[in-house]
Amino acid sequence: MNKRKNHRMHRHFVALAMTLSFMVGCATSSTGPTTDYDVIVIGAGLGGLSAATHLAFNDFKVLVLEQHDKVGGCATRFERDDFVFDASLHAMAGGGPGKNDRGLFQLLKLWGIDRKVEFIELPEFYRSVFPGVDITLPSNWEGFNAALKTRWPEEAEGIDKFQRICAGTLADMMELRDLYRHGQSRALVTKAMVPLRQRMFYKYKDRTFQDVLNECFNNDDIKAVVSQLWIYYGAPVAEQSALIGLAATETYLSDGVWHIKGTSQALSDAYATRIRELGGVVKTNTLVTKVIMENGVATGIETKDGKTYTSRYIVANTDPYQLTFKLVGKEHFPQKYIDRLNTLKPANSLFGAYLALNVDLAERGYHNTEIVYSPRTSNSVDLHDAMMKGDFQNGAVAITIYSNYGDPIYAPEGKSLVTLTAYSDLDAWPEYGTDYNALKDKKMAELVGLAAEVIPELADPDMVMIKEGFTPRTLQRYTLNQKGVVYGFYLTPETWEKVPNTTPIANVFIASNWSQTWHGMGSAQVNGMRAAQLIIDRK
Numbered sequence: 001m002n003k004r005k006n007h008r009m010h011r012h013f014v015a016l017a018m019t020l021s022f023m024v025g026c027a028t029s030s031t032g033p034t035t036d037y038d039v040i041v042i043g044a045g046l047g048g049l050s051a052a053t054h055l056a057f058n059d060f061k062v063l064v065l066e067q068h069d070k071v072g073g074c075a076t077r078f079e080r081d082d083f084v085f086d087a088s089l090h091a092m093a094g095g096g097p098g099k100n101d102r103g104l105f106q107l108l109k110l111w112g113i114d115r116k117v118e119f120i121e122l123p124e125f126y127r128s129v130f131p132g133v134d135i136t137l138p139s140n141w142e143g144f145n146a147a148l149k150t151r152w153p154e155e156a157e158g159i160d161k162f163q164r165i166c167a168g169t170l171a172d173m174m175e176l177r178d179l180y181r182h183g184q185s186r187a188l189v190t191k192a193m194v195p196l197r198q199r200m201f202y203k204y205k206d207r208t209f210q211d212v213l214n215e216c217f218n219n220d221d222i223k224a225v226v227s228q229l230w231i232y233y234g235a236p237v238a239e240q241s242a243l244i245g246l247a248a249t250e251t252y253l254s255d256g257v258w259h260i261k262g263t264s265q266a267l268s269d270a271y272a273t274r275i276r277e278l279g280g281v282v283k284t285n286t287l288v289t290k291v292i293m294e295n296g297v298a299t300g301i302e303t304k305d306g307k308t309y310t311s312r313y314i315v316a317n318t319d320p321y322q323l324t325f326k327l328v329g330k331e332h333f334p335q336k337y338i339d340r341l342n343t344l345k346p347a348n349s350l351f352g353a354y355l356a357l358n359v360d361l362a363e364r365g366y367h368n369t370e371i372v373y374s375p376r377t378s379n380s381v382d383l384h385d386a387m388m389k390g391d392f393q394n395g396a397v398a399i400t401i402y403s404n405y406g407d408p409i410y411a412p413e414g415k416s417l418v419t420l421t422a423y424s425d426l427d428a429w430p431e432y433g434t435d436y437n438a439l440k441d442k443k444m445a446e447l448v449g450l451a452a453e454v455i456p457e458l459a460d461p462d463m464v465m466i467k468e469g470f471t472p473r474t475l476q477r478y479t480l481n482q483k484g485v486v487y488g489f490y491l492t493p494e495t496w497e498k499v500p501n502t503t504p505i506a507n508v509f510i511a512s513n514w515s516q517t518w519h520g521m522g523s524a525q526v527n528g529m530r531a532a533q534l535i536i537d538r539k
Helices: 002-024 046-057 104-111 141-151 153-175 184-197 199-204 209-216 220-226 228-232 242-255 264-277 320-328 335-343 380-388 434-451 472-479 521-536
Strands: 037-042 062-065 077-080 083-086 119-121 124-130 133-138 257-260 281-283 288-294 297-303 308-316 349-357 370-373 397-401 416-424 464-470 508-510
Touching: 037 046, 037 297, 046 062, 046 104, 046 264, 046 308, 046 521, 062 264, 062 308, 083 416, 104 521, 124 220, 124 228, 133 141, 133 220, 141 153, 141 220, 141 242, 153 199, 153 209, 153 220, 153 242, 184 199, 199 242, 209 220, 209 242, 220 228, 228 242, 228 370, 257 264, 264 281, 288 308, 288 320, 308 320, 308 521, 320 335, 320 508, 349 434, 349 472, 380 416, 397 434, 416 434, 434 464, 508 521
Parallel strands: 037 062, 037 308, 062 281, 124 370, 308 508
Antiparallel strands: 077 083, 119 257, 124 133, 288 297, 297 308, 349 416, 349 464, 370 397, 397 416
């Protein structure tokens, strides 16, 4: 009893001391109460790993806890026979050397991660196939524009205008990249000056990507081609924030379309190695079940196996629902924050198939790396609705041929590896069991059949050696995200800001795709840095 009483008194003292340190704004990694760690990072996805790396690089004592048996979250790989499958990464925008060295690659260089991985620049952006159109676009503005002008010469002026809008919007956004660090007064002044200083950003921040396409182009087919990667951004084009389409296109075409040699697991492992080199601790197979709260301040965490670790700060690489309602408890959050979460719409989850073939698709004439195919229509709203209802035959499918990446890790010589991806909704899938397995097999056959209209070999049982499916339930199990969502919130002009990296709890931060720099593996790493930087700024 005395030990428990002393432990409670110690935790109360820690919470009181931490509360005072936040009130006077002088918390540093070398002052304040004694804790096990300066920062505990919950989740070793790329957001958590980048946050931990940035903190350890700045001399913070860091502990990273991951529920899975390997780091990476979605940025992982798995093996089947002689094949290696990347769980999710196709390409990262701005994640490689030799271009503008802005954004993500600046961070990789700063932390020394760039010296631990090898980057593969993909020559192709994507191939777009829908009724009446089949076009392949290179991964740079010169080639991208040339391909469009060859197909639609009458749209040349609009093609050039589209590039200017993309470049100008991202440039404005880069000028505002430190706004999240500003105090309230400075932030108000900065925002007040946006209409004068960041005019392109201001013009398009409340518009949809469809609005931009209509401003630049007349032909509906070129609009569909230019916006084809809505298939990876979440919302259909008519509802999607213009900012994500403009910024992503500019980053890909100016900074490069990059993959990590050895799969995304190589990037995740490089982060974990770097964290340990800098004195941090990374633990896998460790599920965090609770954030310990004392007097409105987080003082540490509890794990599923009953262990506790104390810290001065918490960084959650989780969705905000899990953080608010499961780990912390909604009683510790103001109603305004909870109401905000309840008004934001989560984006979609994914359904797909991993395929290994005993033939070399490149030798058979399939040289693409990324194909987006929709045989019935190019209307993204109709395609989105069909996929979310589970009607994959009338939806779209993204076909990624990893064995064409120039990385021998994926498939043995003479063989191929392909992943098929479509949007999906958890509510369309029953709980695990007989019905679930039967539905997965049925829908996987539909999706493979759709992709086989482009690559017939995918449906040939004599050629397909391995076929495994994944659903929103699979993603929910591995990520713990609400409804298996991988993109965070549904990005419309009204909700593109998502939630900040800060939370109403002064020493708890969010580093996941659900926070402000959007989604995708590149953005997750930037979000991690932002959450870490806010802690570093407390110095």
